[in-house]
Amino acid sequence: MIGTIVRRLLSMLPVMGVVAVCVFLLLHLAPGDPAAIIAGENVSPENIARIRAQLGLDQPVWRQFLVWVGSLLTGDLGQSMFWGDSVTSLIGQRAEPTISLAFTTVMVAVFLAIGLGVLAAACAGTLVDRLVMGFAVMGFSVPVFVVGYLLIFVFAINLKWLPVQGYTPISEGVAPWLRNLVLPSIALGMAYVALIARITRTTMLDVLAEDYMRTAKAKGVAMRPMLFRHALKNAAVPIATVVGNGVALLIGGVVITETVFNIPGVGRLVVDAIARRDYPIIQGVIMVFSGVYVLVNLLVDLSYTFLDPRIRD
Amino acid sequence: MKTTRRTIMTTGLAAAATVAGPGILRAQTRPPAARTIRAVPHGDIPTYDPIWTTANMSAYHGAMVYDTLFGIDANLAPQPQMVSGFGVSEDKLTWTFELRDGLRWSDGSAVTSADAVPSIRRWAVRSGSGQLLLPRIRDVSAKDDKTFIIALKEPFPLLLDMLASSTTPLCFIMRKREAETDPMQKIDQVVGSGPFILNAGETKAGNQYVYDKNPNYVPRGEPPSGIAGGKVVKVDRVIFQNMPDSQTAVAALQAGEIDFYEIPPIDLLDQLQGDPNITVENLFELGAEGYIGLNWLHPPFDNQKLRQALLYIVKQEDMLRPTFVDPKWYRTCGSWFACGSPIENDANTAWFKGGQDLAKARALMKEGGYDGRPVVMLQATNIPYMMNAATVMAQQMRSAGFNVQLAPMDWANVVQRRSSKAPPDQGGWNIFFTSSGGLAMSNPYMIGGMATIGDKGWFGWPTDERNEQLRDQWLKAETLEQRKVVAAQIQDNAWNIVPHMYYGQWVQPTAHRKNVTGWLHVPEVIPFWNVVKT
Numbered sequence: 001m002i003g004t005i006v007r008r009l010l011s012m013l014p015v016m017g018v019v020a021v022c023v024f025l026l027l028h029l030a031p032g033d034p035a036a037i038i039a040g041e042n043v044s045p046e047n048i049a050r051i052r053a054q055l056g057l058d059q060p061v062w063r064q065f066l067v068w069v070g071s072l073l074t075g076d077l078g079q080s081m082f083w084g085d086s087v088t089s090l091i092g093q094r095a096e097p098t099i100s101l102a103f104t105t106v107m108v109a110v111f112l113a114i115g116l117g118v119l120a121a122a123c124a125g126t127l128v129d130r131l132v133m134g135f136a137v138m139g140f141s142v143p144v145f146v147v148g149y150l151l152i153f154v155f156a157i158n159l160k161w162l163p164v165q166g167y168t169p170i171s172e173g174v175a176p177w178l179r180n181l182v183l184p185s186i187a188l189g190m191a192y193v194a195l196i197a198r199i200t201r202t203t204m205l206d207v208l209a210e211d212y213m214r215t216a217k218a219k220g221v222a223m224r225p226m227l228f229r230h231a232l233k234n235a236a237v238p239i240a241t242v243v244g245n246g247v248a249l250l251i252g253g254v255v256i257t258e259t260v261f262n263i264p265g266v267g268r269l270v271v272d273a274i275a276r277r278d279y280p281i282i283q284g285v286i287m288v289f290s291g292v293y294v295l296v297n298l299l300v301d302l303s304y305t306f307l308d309p310r311i312r313d
Numbered sequence: 314m315k316t317t318r319r320t321i322m323t324t325g326l327a328a329a330a331t332v333a334g335p336g337i338l339r340a341q342t343r344p345p346a347a348r349t350i351r352a353v354p355h356g357d358i359p360t361y362d363p364i365w366t367t368a369n370m371s372a373y374h375g376a377m378v379y380d381t382l383f384g385i386d387a388n389l390a391p392q393p394q395m396v397s398g399f400g401v402s403e404d405k406l407t408w409t410f411e412l413r414d415g416l417r418w419s420d421g422s423a424v425t426s427a428d429a430v431p432s433i434r435r436w437a438v439r440s441g442s443g444q445l446l447l448p449r450i451r452d453v454s455a456k457d458d459k460t461f462i463i464a465l466k467e468p469f470p471l472l473l474d475m476l477a478s479s480t481t482p483l484c485f486i487m488r489k490r491e492a493e494t495d496p497m498q499k500i501d502q503v504v505g506s507g508p509f510i511l512n513a514g515e516t517k518a519g520n521q522y523v524y525d526k527n528p529n530y531v532p533r534g535e536p537p538s539g540i541a542g543g544k545v546v547k548v549d550r551v552i553f554q555n556m557p558d559s560q561t562a563v564a565a566l567q568a569g570e571i572d573f574y575e576i577p578p579i580d581l582l583d584q585l586q587g588d589p590n591i592t593v594e595n596l597f598e599l600g601a602e603g604y605i606g607l608n609w610l611h612p613p614f615d616n617q618k619l620r621q622a623l624l625y626i627v628k629q630e631d632m633l634r635p636t637f638v639d640p641k642w643y644r645t646c647g648s649w650f651a652c653g654s655p656i657e658n659d660a661n662t663a664w665f666k667g668g669q670d671l672a673k674a675r676a677l678m679k680e681g682g683y684d685g686r687p688v689v690m691l692q693a694t695n696i697p698y699m700m701n702a703a704t705v706m707a708q709q710m711r712s713a714g715f716n717v718q719l720a721p722m723d724w725a726n727v728v729q730r731r732s733s734k735a736p737p738d739q740g741g742w743n744i745f746f747t748s749s750g751g752l753a754m755s756n757p758y759m760i761g762g763m764a765t766i767g768d769k770g771w772f773g774w775p776t777d778e779r780n781e782q783l784r785d786q787w788l789k790a791e792t793l794e795q796r797k798v799v800a801a802q803i804q805d806n807a808w809n810i811v812p813h814m815y816y817g818q819w820v821q822p823t824a825h826r827k828n829v830t831g832w833l834h835v836p837e838v839i840p841f842w843n844v845v846k847t
Binding site for chain 1 (some may be wrong): 360366368371409439441480481497499501518519520521548557560562564567568570695724728730731749759763769771772
């Protein structure tokens with residue numbers, strides 16, 4: 001097992017290398033000039049050129065790449081061109097809101113989606129099944145920002161139950177922390193619920209059609225243990241795969257959700273950085289997001305051995 | 314050690330207290346919401362050095378933590394601020410200034426002439442107006458701790474106006490240590506003598522900037538007016554929140570989560586005006602002016618006749634209405650200088666008074682020998698007023714017979730591409746759009762676009778000797794009446810050579826909660842002193 005984990009971790013290196021090259025090239029070949037944005041509007045072209053030189057942007061792209069990769073290999077993600085703060089510290093400052101949002105979203109989405117998927121499978125072909133699947137299609141089709149604005153309008157402005165925006169650190173209390181995360185988690189979780197509920201239903205239907213399930217039913221096993229103790233366990237591997245793959249969806253959604261709900265997380269950090277071409281931040285955040293994605297998928301792969309003893313053997 | 318339920322609970326509670334402790338302590342030291350203003354300005358602060366950049370958000374930060382020697386009042390006249398007294402010699406070459414009593418840096422040390430002198434020098438290198446002043450300065454020196462002298466090579470009547478102006482970069486006074494930083498490098502510490510102190514502990518760059526009332530600040534005794542007068546802080550804390558999504562900011566204002574929103578979208582103003590808890594208020598009557606940059610280096614606008622043709626094509630009303638909708642937020646303007654400014658005039662504006670005249674434009678195009686070559690127009694699609702203006706102007710030009718190619722891109726791309734002097738079909742451009750504050754457009758020296766110095770000038774690189782001679786005359790004019798005469802001459806010449814054009818003028822109303830009052834009307838900067846929250 002340890003050998004497998006080490007091999008998988010080592011296989012991350014070329015993946016991260018490809019990500020690094022792609023991110024750097026895409027950013028630097030795309031138009032846009034951070035120096036001109038930092039300088040402000042009424043500035044002479046000479047001053048902009050001086051700032052460009054100070055930032056090292058007048059160097060050939062290959063040299064800029066080597067400098068960046070050199071820093072990356074020592075664990076240094078660089079410094080923000082605007083504030084001068086290290087990218088690592090900026091990501092560190094913004095990590096808690098993003099991790100909180102992702103955590104609450106995954107928790108809500110996984111429990112809700114698995115429940116809905118099992119329900120739809122158990123009631124396959126009935127109105128309940130259609131309603132659940134209709135909800136899934138809607139969740140997948142409506143963009144996060146539309147759901148977000150609707151939730152703000154109803155629950156924050158009209159009913160005044162929850163705040164419109166912002167984030168309260170968990171250190172200031174669990175209740176205020178949760179209050180700020182309810183609406184964003186629902187908005188972000190909609191697509192995730194839809195994705196997992198659909199795969200849960202499909203997998204459950206396959207498992208429910210197996211001979212051993214029919215045998216269990218014939219032996220008089222009650223519906224609830226049959227669904228949750230026998231069927232769901234056997235349907236777990238594909239569901240875990242989708243939960244893992246859905247992290248990419250979650251990362252994309254986090255970027256939008258944090259903007260709509262003004263959550264000062266890593267997603268907002270990268271959106272703001274893109275608008276002003278703060279290259280080190282964009283590169284650093286994408287590298288971190290990519291690393292998280294690869295690691296989550298590694299954990300999902302490892303989880304198979306726990307979910308299905310046949311794979312372990 | 315035996316693990317019991319009690320030890321688990323005790324350990325858990327201890328861990329929770331350890332995690333929550335710092336946050337709870339921080340929360341306890343925060344001023345109450347009633348003494349805190351949460352404001353959403355128009356953007357993020359790109360750098361804490363308001364001299365190094367002309368970005369308005371850095372000037373907002375500067376106005377909080379730094380003070381200026383002079384400030385303009387509500388009538389745009391310079392008034393002493395850090396200065397208690399000043400005088401000029403009979404030959405008008407030596408200005409003497411005395412700092413007022415009680416000025417202290419936020420670290421507790423006294424503000425002296427040794428701080429003011431390098432601050433003026435550093436500002437003069439970075440500022441557009443300072444660069445006009447710099448060659449006329451013989452020396453800036455400290456006479457004693459409270460007195461300093463600016464010695465000039467020739468009389469310069471606009472000296473106080475420049476020191477007082479709120480156009481970026483403002484002449485903020487910094488500690489000697491920061492002021493002696495190379496003007497091309499950013500300062501590394503924020504220590505000011507202004508009405509607020511940056512609370513670095515609670516500030517999170519890119520998210521929120523926290524300013525606490527400066528207990529050492531001694532305001533002037535006069536009532537506040539513009540950026541001049543007594544800067545009396547009536548709250549404990551001001552927080553600038555960076556909230557890029559305008560819909561969220563409007564909702565937060567309506568829900569009372571923020572107190573002030575600088576740039577509510579025009580199409581949401583009705584929603585805000587209908588809210589009994591919100592006031593929509595215009596804080597600066599001169600507003601902003603839309604600027605159309607023309608590239609003089611390449612055809613077709615290297616040709617004066619073709620630039621003149623544009624005067625008869627552009628219909629400002631059609632370019633502004635899609636964005637600003639209600640005429641109370643915008644106005645058309647034929648003056649070379651901001652309409653509503655003291656030097657607005659109507660010299661050589663027959664083209665404007667006559668309205669759009671495509672027949673005349675076509676005649677000028679024919680006279681200028683327009684050969685149908687493409688006109689590359691840069692269109693910033695992430696800034697609605699620029700995007701709409703470009704869309705409409707492209708169509709107006711097509712109606713006259715220009716072959717216009719819109720080049721849609723984001724603003725970051727526009728600011729890069731407009732610096733290119735390459736031909737338009739090789740990565741260059743013919744037309745770009747931007748805007749400038751009404752105050753900066755109220756004189757011929759504050760923005761680079763007013764200069765016609767060719768290669769060394771601002772984007773578009775127009776060249777015209779007469780304009781430069783007239784600008785020089787302006788700088789030497791001693792009275793407003795004399796300046797008005799020169800302004801009319803500058804305008805008469807400008808609308809012949811057409812260095813650039815305008816697409817009208819507008820105001821951006823702000824929105825704030827009704828219980829937050831005392832907002833001062835200042836161009837280019839939003840002051841947070843004098844503001845009361847009840």
